[in-house]
Amino acid sequence: MKRIKCPRIRKLSADRPEASIQQAEKELTKLQKMTRQSTVFGEEIEDLVDQLRQVAAPSSEPFIFTSILEENKKLLQSIFKDCGDIEFRNFDAGGKSALLVYLEGMADTSNLERNVIKPLMSQTAPDNPNTGNLSEIFTTMKGISEHILGASSVSVLTKANAAIDAVMMGNALLLIDGISEGLSISAVKYVKRNIGGANNEHILRGPNEAFNEGLTDNIVLIRRRSRDTNIKVQILKIGERTKTSVAILYVANLVKPGLVEEVERRIKLIDTDKVLASARIEEFIVDHPWSPFPQVQTTERPDKVLAALYEGRVGIIVDGTPATLLVPCTYNVLMQSPDDYTIQPVIASLIRLTRNVTAFIAIYLPAIYVSVVSYHPGMLPTTMAISVAELRARTPFPSFLEAIMMELLLEVFQEAIVRLPQRLSGAATMVGAFMVGTTIVQAGLINPLLVVVVAITAISSYSMPSYTFNLALRWLRIPMLVLASILGLYGVIIGILAVTIHACSLRSFGESYIGGLFDITLLSDWKDGVVRLPSKLLKERPKEFGAKDLTRGGEEDG
Amino acid sequence: MYIRLILGTMLLSMGIFLSGCNGARESEEVAYIVAIGIDKAEQEGMIKVTYQIARPNVEGNKGEGEKDTVLISNSAITIAESLNLLKATTALVPSMSHVKVLVVGQELAREGLANMWGSLKRYREYRGSMFVLVAKGTARDFLEGNKPSFNISASKYFETMLDSGVETGYYLRVSFHQFYIRLKSNSAESYATFVDISNLSGKGEIATPKVAGSKIEGYTAGGIPLQGGNPIQFAGTAIFNGDKMVGTLSTTETRMMAMLLGNFNNGFLSIEDPLLPKKFLNVNLRLGSAPNIKVALEEERPVIDIKIMLEGEITNLPSGINYEQESYLRLLEEQVNQVCHEEMANMIQHTQELKSDVIGFGYYIRPKFTNYQDYLQYPWFEKYSQAKVNITIDTKIRRTGLMIRTYPVK
Numbered sequence: 001m002k003r004i005k006c007p008r009i010r011k012l013s014a015d016r017p018e019a020s021i022q023q024a025e026k027e028l029t030k031l032q033k034m035t036r037q038s039t040v041f042g043e044e045i046e047d048l049v050d051q052l053r054q055v056a057a058p059s060s061e062p063f064i065f066t067s068i069l070e071e072n073k074k075l076l077q078s079i080f081k082d083c084g085d086i087e088f089r090n091f092d093a094g095g096k097s098a099l100l101v102y103l104e105g106m107a108d109t110s111n112l113e114r115n116v117i118k119p120l121m122s123q124t125a126p127d128n129p130n131t132g133n134l135s136e137i138f139t140t141m142k143g144i145s146e147h148i149l150g151a152s153s154v155s156v157l158t159k160a161n162a163a164i165d166a167v168m169m170g171n172a173l174l175l176i177d178g179i180s181e182g183l184s185i186s187a188v189k190y191v192k193r194n195i196g197g198a199n200n201e202h203i204l205r206g207p208n209e210a211f212n213e214g215l216t217d218n219i220v221l222i223r224r225r226s227r228d229t230n231i232k233v234q235i236l237k238i239g240e241r242t243k244t245s246v247a248i249l250y251v252a253n254l255v256k257p258g259l260v261e262e263v264e265r266r267i268k269l270i271d272t273d274k275v276l277a278s279a280r281i282e283e284f285i286v287d288h289p290w291s292p293f294p295q296v297q298t299t300e301r302p303d304k305v306l307a308a309l310y311e312g313r314v315g316i317i318v319d320g321t322p323a324t325l326l327v328p329c330t331y332n333v334l335m336q337s338p339d340d341y342t343i344q345p346v347i348a349s350l351i352r353l354t355r356n357v358t359a360f361i362a363i364y365l366p367a368i369y370v371s372v373v374s375y376h377p378g379m380l381p382t383t384m385a386i387s388v389a390e391l392r393a394r395t396p397f398p399s400f401l402e403a404i405m406m407e408l409l410l411e412v413f414q415e416a417i418v419r420l421p422q423r424l425s426g427a428a429t430m431v432g433a434f435m436v437g438t439t440i441v442q443a444g445l446i447n448p449l450l451v452v453v454v455a456i457t458a459i460s461s462y463s464m465p466s467y468t469f470n471l472a473l474r475w476l477r478i479p480m481l482v483l484a485s486i487l488g489l490y491g492v493i494i495g496i497l498a499v500t501i502h503a504c505s506l507r508s509f510g511e512s513y514i515g516g517l518f519d520i521t522l523l524s525d526w527k528d529g530v531v532r533l534p535s536k537l538l539k540e541r542p543k544e545f546g547a548k549d550l551t552r553g554g555e556e557d558g
Numbered sequence: 559m560y561i562r563l564i565l566g567t568m569l570l571s572m573g574i575f576l577s578g579c580n581g582a583r584e585s586e587e588v589a590y591i592v593a594i595g596i597d598k599a600e601q602e603g604m605i606k607v608t609y610q611i612a613r614p615n616v617e618g619n620k621g622e623g624e625k626d627t628v629l630i631s632n633s634a635i636t637i638a639e640s641l642n643l644l645k646a647t648t649a650l651v652p653s654m655s656h657v658k659v660l661v662v663g664q665e666l667a668r669e670g671l672a673n674m675w676g677s678l679k680r681y682r683e684y685r686g687s688m689f690v691l692v693a694k695g696t697a698r699d700f701l702e703g704n705k706p707s708f709n710i711s712a713s714k715y716f717e718t719m720l721d722s723g724v725e726t727g728y729y730l731r732v733s734f735h736q737f738y739i740r741l742k743s744n745s746a747e748s749y750a751t752f753v754d755i756s757n758l759s760g761k762g763e764i765a766t767p768k769v770a771g772s773k774i775e776g777y778t779a780g781g782i783p784l785q786g787g788n789p790i791q792f793a794g795t796a797i798f799n800g801d802k803m804v805g806t807l808s809t810t811e812t813r814m815m816a817m818l819l820g821n822f823n824n825g826f827l828s829i830e831d832p833l834l835p836k837k838f839l840n841v842n843l844r845l846g847s848a849p850n851i852k853v854a855l856e857e858e859r860p861v862i863d864i865k866i867m868l869e870g871e872i873t874n875l876p877s878g879i880n881y882e883q884e885s886y887l888r889l890l891e892e893q894v895n896q897v898c899h900e901e902m903a904n905m906i907q908h909t910q911e912l913k914s915d916v917i918g919f920g921y922y923i924r925p926k927f928t929n930y931q932d933y934l935q936y937p938w939f940e941k942y943s944q945a946k947v948n949i950t951i952d953t954k955i956r957r958t959g960l961m962i963r964t965y966p967v968k
């Protein structure tokens with residue numbers, strides 16, 4: 001029988017020194033120490049939380065004001081932690097300590113000094129006969145604002161969020177020991193551009209002021225033009241983080257019922273972190289974001305906005321963008337320019353008709369050229385057919401490829417000229433003119449007739465009053481060209497049908513994009529549509545936008 | 559939304575793949591035919607087709623005095639076969655879409671054209687708008703002889719030439735479509751512009767002598783006294799009986815025909831001075847109203863009543879007689895009436911002899927029949943040659959030109 005050999009049992013610590021009692025004790029004390037420390041930390045955090053929500057602050061608010069100024073200051077400091085441009089100004093007001101919080105650079109300090117700090121500090125005089133009264137005044141912010149402060153616009157704030165927003169907007173926040181309220185004093189003053197001329201919508205006769213980036217200034221530009229109390233301004237805050245102000249402007253007794261509510265609804269539905277330009281808002285509120293056509297009219301001219309408001313439309317001004325949005329927007333509206341109203345009606349009518357023709361040319365001319373030259377030369381006059389053949393004989397590429405090359409070149413030039421600094425863009429234009437005008441033709445790459453066709457097309461698209469519409473036309477040209485090269489004139493006709501049907505089915509806030517032109521019930525709108533009649537005869541507002549009061553003159557409120 | 563997208567894609571792809579044009583051809587790969595000439599070939603039963611093809615002037619390869627067209631002839635049994643041969647022998651693809659004129663040699667025209675017309679009308683590349691010409695000699699000679707004296711292309715030459723014919727009424731233009739309609743009609747016969755090459759000798763060849771009271775003779779193409787310029791001449795009309803050419807009308811006759819067709823725009827008339835027959839006077843005439851034509855069916859022969867209203871302007875009065883005066887004006891109008899009456903009567907008689915109702919009186923008898931079958935029963939083309947024609951011409955001289963009174967030369 002084999003004996004099983006038992007290994008001798010030894011102490012674990014002999015084998016593994018780290019398992020010794022001493023070592024374990026050492027570790028244990030370390031752990032106890034850490035636990036103790038974390039309890040302290042926990043308590044401290046709890047204290048902080050307690051401080052932050054002393055009287056059960058509602059979940060939407062970071063904290064609520066207490067009546068102890070030092071605590072309020074601490075709370076605010078924790079909110080504005082690491083915001084170096086926030087100024088905390090302590091001073092003495094009527095024997096109580098006061099605190100003024102404002103954003104450096106956004107608030108008008110001299111204004112605050114004059115109208116807030118100075119009156120409050122002067123209340124400290126002990127021999128003031130109204131001392132008894134004074135202590136009463138100093139119990140509410142309302143009292144202070146009514147009796148002491150010289151600032152023009154103040155509002156009492158009880159909620160912390162509103163106070164923080166007020167500070168971030170550039171207002172000053174006044175806190176006084178013993179009062180659990182804040183007072184927002186509007187003293188916004190920041191660097192901004194002066195009101196300048198319209199850069200992108202220059203007109204020859206007529207006002208040339210244009211919007212700039214400040215929302216209030218922009219609203220002022222409109223208010224100054226009309227002393228009408230019916231012009232309403234509704235301001236919304238959009239953007240999870242930027243909280244950009246968006247103003248909805250309308251004329252209360254004109255606008256189509258339901259339109260303002262719809263605009264408001266769509267703007268409120270916007271779910272984004274930032275709004276840096278009005279185009280962002282535009283993209284969110286349009287009915288068909290995939291369409292190349294602009295479905296919102298953009299303008300930087302206050303007169304244009306006012307004219308639109310009095311047609312029963314709604315304006316949307318976004319803080320920080322001069323480009324203001326106007327809805328609803330139809331083809332007809334985009335084809336009009338303020339200059340039409342400053343020149344003789346017969347001339348304006350002719351110009352408008354020309355504009356409509358050029359819009360057609362801008363989309364279809366290259367396509368028609370390609371289809372006629374490569375599919376239906378029989379449609380050309382014989383001499384022209386032969387001269388086209390003569391011109392084309394020197395160029396190596398099929399007309400479609402030629403046209404695409406030319407379009408590409410044109411787009412490149414346009415892009416280059418737009419992107420380059422102003423001084424250089426002149427040089428780019430020169431290079432373009434040389435290349436396209438002479439060299440490309442001489443080199444036998446592209447035939448001169450096509451250069452003429454593409455040049456006419458480009459000029460046509462530039463003549464649009466709306467830049468976004470011009471872009472739409474430029475975009476549509478390419479699919480038309482492809483259709484023409486595959487299917488000939490048949491393809492061009494398919495393209496024309498598709499574009500027309502698409503434009504007819506587009507709706508901008510309920511109004512058909514192009515359908516209004518063909519609606520017999522809107523015939524009276526033609527007076528100020530494709531043609532323009534003398535102002536004497538334009539007695540009615542466009543029916544298309546459903547203004548409540550259709551007659552322009554007379555009793556507007558009736 | 560997705561339904562729309564799917565439907566849209568389906569419709570678009572169907573549009574692209576199931577239909578559309580697929581005859582794309584770059585313009586420099588196409589040879590534009592400007593004129594087609596058809597003649598009898600030397601071989602029995604064959605035709606010789608001549609194509610005048612525009613030659614684009616590509617920079618650098620145009621020599622001095624080089625023509626802007628080339629002439630290519632081939633002989634084949636049909637026009638379609640000839641086109642095949644042309645396609646096989648030229649580098650470029652011939653295109654029929656710019657054919658301006660179709661010239662037929664007289665010899666072939668007199669034999670009949672019905673066999674050819676079908677393929678020209680039915681095949682879509684030939685245009686119904688090309689004009690039909692009949693050349694006195696051969697079509698090839700005519701096309702070869704065409705040397706426009708002004709710097710215009712061959713195609714432009716034919717266009718403007720046929721336009722200007724309308725101005726004088728000395729020749730009429732007829733499109734292939736009109737020709738074809740009349741060919742298949744039982745109310746009118748076809749006609750075509752008559753053309754020829756002049757020898758540029760300056761000697762004329764009178765086709766119809768002047769009538770009493772008139773100062774001018776009628777010519778047919780090739781007979782106009784001409785020196786210098788383009789040797790080819792457009793003058794007169796080739797008239798057909800069925801698909802066969804039977805004769806020609808001279809310039810003066812063509813003018814009367816234009817009046818009856820309502821195509822007479824304006825033209826000068828040189829007539830004898832009614833009071834001084836040795837002198838002449840000129841009036842510029844135009845149609846005052848559409849011709850009023852009535853055809854009555856009488857027992858043995860139809861009776862055609864024609865009323866023509868002419869308006870005129872005096873353009874020359876060498877005699878110095880004061881025709882501006884009311885009483886003298888009547889004399890002048892009478893003279894015009896008489897000359898036109900006689901010329902018109904002669905012209906109609908000429909067509910009656912040739913048994914060819916080129917004016918289309920047949921259209922005016924249609925209302926006399928209760929139904930189309932009855933009309934078809936009536937042998938109009940035979941009856942036409944026996945028809946009695948009454949002509950009334952009413953001339954009103956509206957203006958006396960830029961002078962209101964004339965005095966004789968002292």
